[in-house]
Amino acid sequence: MNWSAWGAISLALAVALGAFGAHGLKNRLDAYSMGVYEKAVFYHFVHGLGLLAVGIMRRVQTLTAPGANRVGALLAIGIVLFSGSLYLLAVTGVRALGAVTPLGGLAFIAAWALLAWQLLHT
Numbered sequence: 500m501n502w503s504a505w506g507a508i509s510l511a512l513a514v515a516l517g518a519f520g521a522h523g524l525k526n527r528l529d530a531y532s533m534g535v536y537e538k539a540v541f542y543h544f545v546h547g548l549g550l551l552a553v554g555i556m557r558r559v560q561t562l563t564a565p566g567a568n569r570v571g572a573l574l575a576i577g578i579v580l581f582s583g584s585l586y587l588l589a590v591t592g593v594r595a596l597g598a599v600t601p602l603g604g605l606a607f608i609a610a611w612a613l614l615a616w617q618l619l620h621t
Contacts, residue, residue: 528590
């Protein structure tokens with residue numbers, strides 16, 4: 500998997516969603532919902548950079564392909580579950596979506612822990 504490309508796509512999407520939130524949703528969301536949306540964008544950015552880094556580490560052979568694929572997949576799953584659920588929660592107000600967010604957080608934690616393990620054992 501080309502995690503650098505996925506990272507770049509994810510970062511482009513984070514910029515677009517951030518701009519949409521700042522301009523398109525500014526007058527439509529209350530302060531709480533805007534805060535939730537901004538948190539989604541922040542985590543999306545940070546973990547998009549993580550995807551980019553995983554791809555670079557794979558290219559310079561700091562990570563094995565299987566290791567990079569596991570870490571990259573966990574980061575991607577985390578972005579979808581964590582940021583995705585927060586984007587939807589902010590826009591729809593459906594609080595039940597907040598139950599999905601911790602699963603994304605667990606995927607992020609697992610990704611970073613696995614990355615550390617891979618780097619210590621490669």
